[in-house]
Amino acid sequence: MGPLKGIKIVEFAGIGPGPFAAMLLSDMGAEVIRIDRKGGRIPGKTEITYRGRPAVMLDLKKPEAVETALKLIGQADAVIEGFRPGVMERLGLGPDVCLKRNPKIVYGRMTGWGQTGPLALAAGHDINYIALTGALHAIGNAGGKPVPPLNLVGDFGGGALYLAFGVVCGILEAQKSGKGQVVDTAMTDGAASLMSMFYGMIAGGNWSDERGQNLLDSGAHFYDTYETRDGKHIALGSIEPQFYRELLEKTGIDDPAFEEQLKHGGWPSLKTKLAATIKTKTRDEWDAIMLGSDVCYAPVLSLAEAPKHPHNVARKTFVEVAGVVQPAPAPRFSRTEPEIQGPPEEANAERALSRWGFSRDEIKKLEAAGAV
Numbered sequence: 001m002g003p004l005k006g007i008k009i010v011e012f013a014g015i016g017p018g019p020f021a022a023m024l025l026s027d028m029g030a031e032v033i034r035i036d037r038k039g040g041r042i043p044g045k046t047e048i049t050y051r052g053r054p055a056v057m058l059d060l061k062k063p064e065a066v067e068t069a070l071k072l073i074g075q076a077d078a079v080i081e082g083f084r085p086g087v088m089e090r091l092g093l094g095p096d097v098c099l100k101r102n103p104k105i106v107y108g109r110m111t112g113w114g115q116t117g118p119l120a121l122a123a124g125h126d127i128n129y130i131a132l133t134g135a136l137h138a139i140g141n142a143g144g145k146p147v148p149p150l151n152l153v154g155d156f157g158g159g160a161l162y163l164a165f166g167v168v169c170g171i172l173e174a175q176k177s178g179k180g181q182v183v184d185t186a187m188t189d190g191a192a193s194l195m196s197m198f199y200g201m202i203a204g205g206n207w208s209d210e211r212g213q214n215l216l217d218s219g220a221h222f223y224d225t226y227e228t229r230d231g232k233h234i235a236l237g238s239i240e241p242q243f244y245r246e247l248l249e250k251t252g253i254d255d256p257a258f259e260e261q262l263k264h265g266g267w268p269s270l271k272t273k274l275a276a277t278i279k280t281k282t283r284d285e286w287d288a289i290m291l292g293s294d295v296c297y298a299p300v301l302s303l304a305e306a307p308k309h310p311h312n313v314a315r316k317t318f319v320e321v322a323g324v325v326q327p328a329p330a331p332r333f334s335r336t337e338p339e340i341q342g343p344p345e346e347a348n349a350e351r352a353l354s355r356w357g358f359s360r361d362e363i364k365k366l367e368a369a370g371a372v
Contacts, residue, residue, distance in 0.1 A: 013036045043346075045323075064366055095109075136153075163183070222238040228279060
């Protein structure tokens, strides 16, 4: 089992980044129980981020349900929740209450704007959070508008990953100090953190605040995607001089203008010339020429194609669980191998609570009270 085997986590179900953070912790071996609120949605088998953990539906308006949640928290190493500031407090399950019940609990909170600040109570989504940090402005082609990078940067990169990282850090510290604490994960903070290198580059005069003019934002001809003869695309990242030389060799380009690799003024015209060269062959033909070389090359694969690529197949990057193809746990460990603990589950009080030490009689009483 994974490196977090023996760690117990209570997840208050949310959407998007909350379930993804819980999935990451479960994949690493943590025992996670999901608390769904009465009337909440039931995940289907294709909702991969809900995999690997049982669930119980609680009517948190009933004191018996709140007490059930606190009993679970009393056994846990961490709690994670993704509601607006103040919601958990109003339910009687805020950090003060939980830390009183379990002084070692790590209370992971994830919001878009954070627990404090003038926007803390405002609604928002990934696109709004990354807009406020400079990340969205930086993504897009020259002369075009900012392009949302799916919801990878705010929800999953700046939110879920930082929540999971923060919770594990908090658990490690609590094992030494015997004291829990609150982890305030804001997607704005996380997205800003992901932009650290670029803030350093702009401070050093090595990055333009104008979109599509830089080394890594499609400004450079040697770091971009190109259409092939069959209407597909390839990705080039030939930054280092030796890799760039190999790109010119593999494409058969001998135009002297390409010798000025880092001369910004020449990038637009070189990009036009390189695009014309790439379009003379199909994606498969370029694969045969450049894949596996030091060009820093890859075909741009669709979601349907990626699981079938030989490299991904060899590494088992994608797996099938209950008939659903999905990404495997990451990262990998040499000894404590992570694994998916099961497909998404519907809420089932007896199955979920019995694993956390509740007797059948206790569960029946909760059912009779309408708490579960």
